[in-house]
Amino acid sequence: xxxxxxxxxxxxxxxxxxxxxxxxxxxxxxxxxxxxxxxxxxxxxxxxxxxxxxxxxxxxxxxxxxxxxxxxxxxxxxxxxxxxxxxxxxxxxxxxxxxxxxxxxxxxxxxxxxxxxxxxxxxxxxxxxxxxxxxxxxxxxxxxxxxxxxxxxxxxxxxxxxxxxxxxxxxxxxxxxxxxxxxxxxxxxxxxxxxxxxxxxxxxxxxxxxxxxxxxxxxxxxxxxxxxxxxxxxxxxxxxxxxxxxxxxxxxxxxxxxxxxxxxxxxxxxxxxxxxx
Amino acid sequence: xxxxxxxxxxxxxxxxxxxxxxxxxxxxxxxxxxxxxxxxxxxxxxxxxxxxxxxxxxxxxxxxxxxxxxxxxxxxxxxxxxxxxxxxxxxxxxxxxxxxxxxxxxxxxxxxxxxxxxxxxxxxxxxxxxxxxxxxxxxxxxxxxxxxxxxxxxxxxxxxxxxxxxxxxxxxxxxxxxxxxxxxxxxxxxxxxxxxxxxxxxxxxxxxxxxxxxxxxxxxxxxxxxxxxxxxxxxxxxxxxxxxxxxxxxxxxxxxxxxxxxxxxxxxxxxxxxxxxxxxxxxxxxxxxxxxxxxxxxxxxxxxxxxxxxx
Numbered sequence: 001x002x003x004x005x006x007x008x009x010x011x012x013x014x015x016x017x018x019x020x021x022x023x024x025x026x027x028x029x030x031x032x033x034x035x036x037x038x039x040x041x042x043x044x045x046x047x048x049x050x051x052x053x054x055x056x057x058x059x060x061x062x063x064x065x066x067x068x069x070x071x072x073x074x075x076x077x078x079x080x081x082x083x084x085x086x087x088x089x090x091x092x093x094x095x096x097x098x099x100x101x102x103x104x105x106x107x108x109x110x111x112x113x114x115x116x117x118x119x120x121x122x123x124x125x126x127x128x129x130x131x132x133x134x135x136x137x138x139x140x141x142x143x144x145x146x147x148x149x150x151x152x153x154x155x156x157x158x159x160x161x162x163x164x165x166x167x168x169x170x171x172x173x174x175x176x177x178x179x180x181x182x183x184x185x186x187x188x189x190x191x192x193x194x195x196x197x198x199x200x201x202x203x204x205x206x207x208x209x210x211x212x213x214x215x216x217x218x219x220x221x222x223x224x225x226x227x228x229x230x231x232x233x234x235x236x237x238x239x240x241x242x243x244x245x246x247x248x249x250x251x252x253x254x255x256x257x258x259x260x261x262x263x264x265x266x267x268x269x270x271x272x273x274x275x276x277x
Numbered sequence: 278x279x280x281x282x283x284x285x286x287x288x289x290x291x292x293x294x295x296x297x298x299x300x301x302x303x304x305x306x307x308x309x310x311x312x313x314x315x316x317x318x319x320x321x322x323x324x325x326x327x328x329x330x331x332x333x334x335x336x337x338x339x340x341x342x343x344x345x346x347x348x349x350x351x352x353x354x355x356x357x358x359x360x361x362x363x364x365x366x367x368x369x370x371x372x373x374x375x376x377x378x379x380x381x382x383x384x385x386x387x388x389x390x391x392x393x394x395x396x397x398x399x400x401x402x403x404x405x406x407x408x409x410x411x412x413x414x415x416x417x418x419x420x421x422x423x424x425x426x427x428x429x430x431x432x433x434x435x436x437x438x439x440x441x442x443x444x445x446x447x448x449x450x451x452x453x454x455x456x457x458x459x460x461x462x463x464x465x466x467x468x469x470x471x472x473x474x475x476x477x478x479x480x481x482x483x484x485x486x487x488x489x490x491x492x493x494x495x496x497x498x499x500x501x502x503x504x505x506x507x508x509x510x511x512x513x514x515x516x517x518x519x520x521x522x523x524x525x526x527x528x529x530x531x532x533x534x535x536x537x538x539x540x541x542x543x544x545x546x547x548x549x550x551x552x553x554x555x556x557x558x559x560x561x562x563x564x565x566x567x568x569x570x571x572x573x574x575x576x577x578x579x580x581x582x583x584x585x586x587x588x
């Protein structure tokens with residue numbers, strides 16, 4: 001009986017989606033289909049959990065997660081603020097220093113030739129592993145999380161900024177030279193604007209990386225507040241619905257952070273071919 | 278006037294090997310310079326960070342002491358705030374080469390545990406990612422409805438689910454290897470799926486039209502045109518994926534209460550303040566990551582050569 005209903009629901013969802021997929025482009029097709037798909041997945045999830053009586057330790061129903069989100073909001077909101085502080089501080093420090101070092105490396109070729117191979121290597125290294133060391137050095141509070149986030153975000157920023165600064169068109173550079181523009185003027189008026197798409201790429205990658213770094217660092221030790229702490233603590237108590245609620249907050253925060261950077265990108269690099277209409 | 282027979286120095290053009298070595302040196306010396314400066318800064322940092330504890334101890338002894346004694350003490354502490362590089366190197370060497378592989382103190386043993394989970398998760402993630410990408414490319418519904426979610430999922434910290442996966446799968450009776458591999462799979466299938474969708478769509482319309490004039494079926498087009506064209510994209514994603522897979526395996530070892538693996542090594546080091554152990558496990562993890570990415574790169578190069586590509 002349940003199985004038949006599940007199959008019926010699946011078929012209905014599939015037909016609705018294929019109808020949406022065939023709609024002419026524009027008029028909301030871009031977001032209608034994914035929205036229906038997301039709603040469908042959540043609906044099926046709810047149905048399966050209720051119909052087969054799945055134990056909530058295994059998989060809580062979305063309604064239970066929403067209920068936990070509402071009931072524990074007074075706990076989860078401070079958790080979010082705690083984690084966000086570390087993420088934001090680390091993100092700013094890491095991206096800022098990565099950018100500054102990239103400018104220095106761009107000015108002094110020797111530094112660039114020495115640093116770039118190492119920075120590329122850093123992409124293969126699980127840097128979040130420094131979390132226990134940072135927790136020892138900077139204590140349990142958000143400062144240690146910011147330190148991990150800063151180190152993790154430093155290298156993508158460095159590599160991307162250098163790559164962006166290297167993309168300058170020879171013709172444009174020659175033009176700047178005919179204007180008798182010096183290094184600083186060329187950097188500020190030609191090369192940095194040209195590097196913006198790369199810099200924003202790093203900013204977007206880093207928005208997720210910083211959040212991951214802070215949450216993982218909280219697994220190694222934190223005051224009794226923070227999303228990572230909440231997740232590991234409530235998992236140990238088998239309160240899986242609260243864990244899912246914390247994960248939901250982390251996911252929403254991550255998407256919002258990313259979206260914010262993307263909006264900023266759009267307003268600053270509106271001239272770039274990928275945004276031109 | 279006759280020319281004096283001064284023997285001119287013979288300038289032979291450098292041989293191919295010498296030229297390659299010279300080119301390599303050109304690239305290597307700035308890197309070595311940066312590494313050397315980094316090591317010097319590390320030693321200096323070790324003195325600065327360990328100074329409070331060391332000076333306290335030296336004061337306790339009572340003899341007058343200066344910078345040499347301070348440095349000597351700072352570079353030889355048992356539980357330093359920041360161990361000196363040679364301490365880490367010695368610990369690494371001892372736990373890799375001078376310890377039985379079966380012993381729980383052996384880093385090779387822990388690295389092996391992590392490596393197994395990493396590779397299993399990577400294989401599962403690749404399979405899932407490629408399957409999903411083939412589905413997205415061939416089915417309009419998946420393309421319109423699922424692909425936006427795959428892209429959006431790049432923006433969320435998926436690693437946060439690690440403790441839950443470990444505990445839930447553990448309570449169902451699965452061994453830690455499975456839960457770690459599931460986390461790794463979860464992390465690496467997103468980059469693979471996105472890269473593969475891009476790759477499978479990379480053949481230009483002309484080539485697809487050609488396949489159509491051959492009246493090739495969808496499967497044939499996939500097998501003979503789309504998949505070969507997607508390989509460079511696949512390898513680019515695979516390099517990202519295997520690095521994240523390693524991160525997933527290490528983080529997946531944290532909530533199990535530190536039994537085995539590099540993550541467990543990090544955790545037990547942080548419980549007992551064994552900083553040298555943490556650093557040497559970190560060094561091992563870094564080596565493992567670099568080796569894994571290099572291995573994918575090697576497979577890429579061999580494949581490309583086999584396929585007659587230029588790479």
